[in-house]
Amino acid sequence: MEPxxxxxxxxxxxxxxALPPNITLLRALREYLHYTDVKxxxxxxxxxxxxxxxxxxAVNSCLVLAWQADGGEILTVSGLGTTSTxxxxxxxxxxxxxxxxxxxxxxxxxxxxxxxxxxxHPTEEEIREAISGNLCRCTGYGAIVEAIQIAAERLAEGxxx
Amino acid sequence: MRYKxxxxxxxxxxxxxxxxxxxxxxxxxxxxxxxxxxxxxxxLPGMLYAKVFRSxxxxxxxxxxxxxxxxxxxxxxxxxxxxxxxQAVLVTDIPGQTGQKRRAxxxxxxxxxxxxxxxxxxxxxxxxxxxxxxEKALKLIEVEYEPLPAVFDPLEAMKPGAPIVTPPDNIxxxxxxxxxxxxxxxxxxxxxxxxxxxxxxxxxxxxEPESGxxxxxxxxxxxIRVCTQVVExxxxxxxxxxxxxxxxHIQGTMIGGGFGGKEDITVEIFIGLLALATRRPVxxxxxxxxxxMAHAKRHPYIITHRTxxxxxGRITAAEIKLVADSGAYVYLSPYVLLYSVGVxxxxxxxxxxxxxxxxxxTNQVFTSAFRGFGAPQAIFAAECQMDDIxxxxxxxxxxFRCRNYLKTGDWGVNQQIKTAAWLEETASRALEALxxxxxxxxxxxxxxxFASYMQSYGRMMYLHDTSQAWVGLELDGTxxxxxxxxxxxxxxxxxxxxxxxxxxxxxxDKVQIYHTDSALTPLAGTTTATRQLYMSGNAVYQAASNLxxxxxxxxxxxxxxxxxxxxxxxxxxxxxxxxxxxIPLPELxxxxxxxxxxLSNLAIFRAPFTxxxxxxxxxxxxxxxxxxGAMAVEVAVDxxxxxxxxxxxxxxxxxxxxxxxxxxxxxxxGGAAQGIGYALMEDCIVKEGRIQTxxxxxxxxxxxxDVPKMKVIILESGTGVGPFGAKGVGEPSLTPxxxxxxxxxxxxxxxxxxxLPITPEKxxxxxxSLKQKEPMA
Numbered sequence: 001m002e003p004x005x006x007x008x009x010x011x012x013x014x015x016x017x018a019l020p021p022n023i024t025l026l027r028a029l030r031e032y033l034h035y036t037d038v039k040x041x042x043x044x045x046x047x048x049x050x051x052x053x054x055x056x057x058a059v060n061s062c063l064v065l066a067w068q069a070d071g072g073e074i075l076t077v078s079g080l081g082t083t084s085t086x087x088x089x090x091x092x093x094x095x096x097x098x099x100x101x102x103x104x105x106x107x108x109x110x111x112x113x114x115x116x117x118x119x120x121h122p123t124e125e126e127i128r129e130a131i132s133g134n135l136c137r138c139t140g141y142g143a144i145v146e147a148i149q150i151a152a153e154r155l156a157e158g159x160x161x
Numbered sequence: 162m163r164y165k166x167x168x169x170x171x172x173x174x175x176x177x178x179x180x181x182x183x184x185x186x187x188x189x190x191x192x193x194x195x196x197x198x199x200x201x202x203x204x205l206p207g208m209l210y211a212k213v214f215r216s217x218x219x220x221x222x223x224x225x226x227x228x229x230x231x232x233x234x235x236x237x238x239x240x241x242x243x244x245x246x247x248q249a250v251l252v253t254d255i256p257g258q259t260g261q262k263r264r265a266x267x268x269x270x271x272x273x274x275x276x277x278x279x280x281x282x283x284x285x286x287x288x289x290x291x292x293x294x295x296e297k298a299l300k301l302i303e304v305e306y307e308p309l310p311a312v313f314d315p316l317e318a319m320k321p322g323a324p325i326v327t328p329p330d331n332i333x334x335x336x337x338x339x340x341x342x343x344x345x346x347x348x349x350x351x352x353x354x355x356x357x358x359x360x361x362x363x364x365x366x367x368x369e370p371e372s373g374x375x376x377x378x379x380x381x382x383x384x385i386r387v388c389t390q391v392v393e394x395x396x397x398x399x400x401x402x403x404x405x406x407x408x409x410h411i412q413g414t415m416i417g418g419g420f421g422g423k424e425d426i427t428v429e430i431f432i433g434l435l436a437l438a439t440r441r442p443v444x445x446x447x448x449x450x451x452x453x454m455a456h457a458k459r460h461p462y463i464i465t466h467r468t469x470x471x472x473x474g475r476i477t478a479a480e481i482k483l484v485a486d487s488g489a490y491v492y493l494s495p496y497v498l499l500y501s502v503g504v505x506x507x508x509x510x511x512x513x514x515x516x517x518x519x520x521x522x523t524n525q526v527f528t529s530a531f532r533g534f535g536a537p538q539a540i541f542a543a544e545c546q547m548d549d550i551x552x553x554x555x556x557x558x559x560x561f562r563c564r565n566y567l568k569t570g571d572w573g574v575n576q577q578i579k580t581a582a583w584l585e586e587t588a589s590r591a592l593e594a595l596x597x598x599x600x601x602x603x604x605x606x607x608x609x610x611f612a613s614y615m616q617s618y619g620r621m622m623y624l625h626d627t628s629q630a631w632v633g634l635e636l637d638g639t640x641x642x643x644x645x646x647x648x649x650x651x652x653x654x655x656x657x658x659x660x661x662x663x664x665x666x667x668x669x670d671k672v673q674i675y676h677t678d679s680a681l682t683p684l685a686g687t688t689t690a691t692r693q694l695y696m697s698g699n700a701v702y703q704a705a706s707n708l709x710x711x712x713x714x715x716x717x718x719x720x721x722x723x724x725x726x727x728x729x730x731x732x733x734x735x736x737x738x739x740x741x742x743x744i745p746l747p748e749l750x751x752x753x754x755x756x757x758x759x760l761s762n763l764a765i766f767r768a769p770f771t772x773x774x775x776x777x778x779x780x781x782x783x784x785x786x787x788x789x790g791a792m793a794v795e796v797a798v799d800x801x802x803x804x805x806x807x808x809x810x811x812x813x814x815x816x817x818x819x820x821x822x823x824x825x826x827x828x829x830x831g832g833a834a835q836g837i838g839y840a841l842m843e844d845c846i847v848k849e850g851r852i853q854t855x856x857x858x859x860x861x862x863x864x865x866x867d868v869p870k871m872k873v874i875i876l877e878s879g880t881g882v883g884p885f886g887a888k889g890v891g892e893p894s895l896t897p898x899x900x901x902x903x904x905x906x907x908x909x910x911x912x913x914x915x916x917l918p919i920t921p922e923k924x925x926x927x928x929x930s931l932k933q934k935e936p937m938a
Contacts, residue, residue, distance in 0.1 A: 037195025101650025
């Protein structure tokens, strides 16, 4: 099949890009649009490093074809905040040591964002369940769970969302 | 309460301003917002994409290799086989060391010459305009194999007549320890306990697969931007590329996890060769499947303990035999084996001791460094053996251990313990915090277990390890550190920033580190062997202290005070007993600059240097020091399904001094989680040389629901040989987890678990064996 021009709105910016049908959203974001903050850990949906929020839902971008996301709104970790304007979840990740090697962090932060959007006051069990599709090899998850709890508190206190 | 924390000896740790504080790591925010540029995140214009053609058979002669169709494919820039290589040697010996002779017979071919020895042995390299074309080209490479005999079991490989993986024989390394009088020791025993323990292949499963980009620049320098634990590989990469050392430049990235798996060379030589051949930038990133196929695993071991004890619980003698599967190439097996030998007894005093250790080649994936480096296997066996002996003596396992723990001044397996050996202190705290056992309910049996350990930090001293660091001050009072440290995610660079911040009295956010560059930052040695805080922490400590002295000397003129009465904090030099009397740092620096005073310092830290040990009787100082600690866990075992759930988990380590307690806690929790994975689920299954678990849906590592909330108890004896009395905890944190879990499961079901991982199948088989032993009344 011939490439097709699709429209992806990433972190509020509209991109039009011609892609063949077999390109995943992950590869479209990383290789065609240069959103390298979205990580490739396995390309099989096993690790969650490529998690982005597509139309409000956290997805493994390696399991979505770019064509399927045509017209969609995508939020990646670099769209959530920057070093000068970090999101409260990102601040909390930095504060608790939730990012060690940091390679799972972009996906982990997006899973946390999707969770807190839906459930602003999750229990520890709900947090662990929500991030169980995101593998981390460094932290043992303790600091990540703590970061999400702290972020939930800070967001409830009126931090930016 | 069954266990009570043993009181700690008095410790005098001075309160510091920056060191000892749980500060936000310098790399934390960049990682949290996705700004950190990892190896695969980097691209260059005109870049080619590489793929590696690998063996699909475990042992064969290459009868025919035809790459002509791949070369002819439009879009293919280059195909390289052994025939095109300038120098065919891949050095697999201990990396990154200066001035050491390489061990003979340990080198491999960069690409298979005529024989392949494991499934995954690299045979050819392709570089193409796109990844798709490179993948297509791989399919056009034709190879015909003539099968050769293969061996997949190290015990088989040791037998006469076994197929030889690489001449001269399959024993790639062996060590012996002979201490005291073992025979007399066994004669003095009231009870002799013998057990054999086995552990499996496991994968590092770092989230970031191996990756790098190489390019040749206008000076003819081959630049390689790569995720590696060892920038000093530039020397052996240069050898393989046929270049002088100063024409290979490694630019190390922030690493998406290493755990030893990025200690050996991965993509560097492949992309270097392709970049030289094409004169274009080349990227190679492994898929997860290729990563699992192509990099080293943790060594499987078969370990037999025969221990003599008296009725009152004193060890009189031990005979220990260790056999490690080295896989198809030597890599770091001899050193891993030596680390196992060094802690073969566990942290116990055994005066009559015999150890025989072998690393044996097979046609399986090669094995090399993995967090713990031989200690987790040895400690697993030793600590399960201790529990088994205690049970057979009818003694409490903690009480039994207390009678045998090493103490400061005692001789371990090969050397004297010189710093605090807080074994009782750590174990008693872990057990106390674990608390009372949760009652069984129905078919759910609950058990508790613990394990103590000792583990070295710092490299083998006969390697004459060094680390260099450069620390300088800019005129605005900000600090620059230049250090070759690779950061695996453990906070290696942040820790040294905290040290410089402390000594120079400059806030942490005004310290900038430039790191991990083989040409532009002073070489700091490998991020392996839990050595960076010890080695580079001390190097930065020295450089910053030297600089501090220069500044205090100069400030003493203005402040009219002896330098000994001055201190530095908040970007000021001030009089200790009159802090209002101060000079702001930028003002002092301006004076220094105008007077030509050197505002930087390059320091080198040398670990103590020793001579190589005698493998026929491994005795004498090998390691600079040891870390001591314990883990205690409570498990629930479902006796119907065999499933094991960790209910509680406590880790207690004496870290000497926690430079950053939050980072230390993170290392301890992460190590414990990896150790729990090792205990319960991780299993890189290899059948007839083929890995059966090539993805992360088959090779399972713990998720957030597999590990419990952990309790971490950090003790600080202040006795370590690192900066401010720090010991190392990066690797040690993993080591006690698996035996603690195994002992807890054994405690729950009443059958000794001797083989990792403890899968539901093994639990059910153990319960079945119990039923057969005790027929229903």
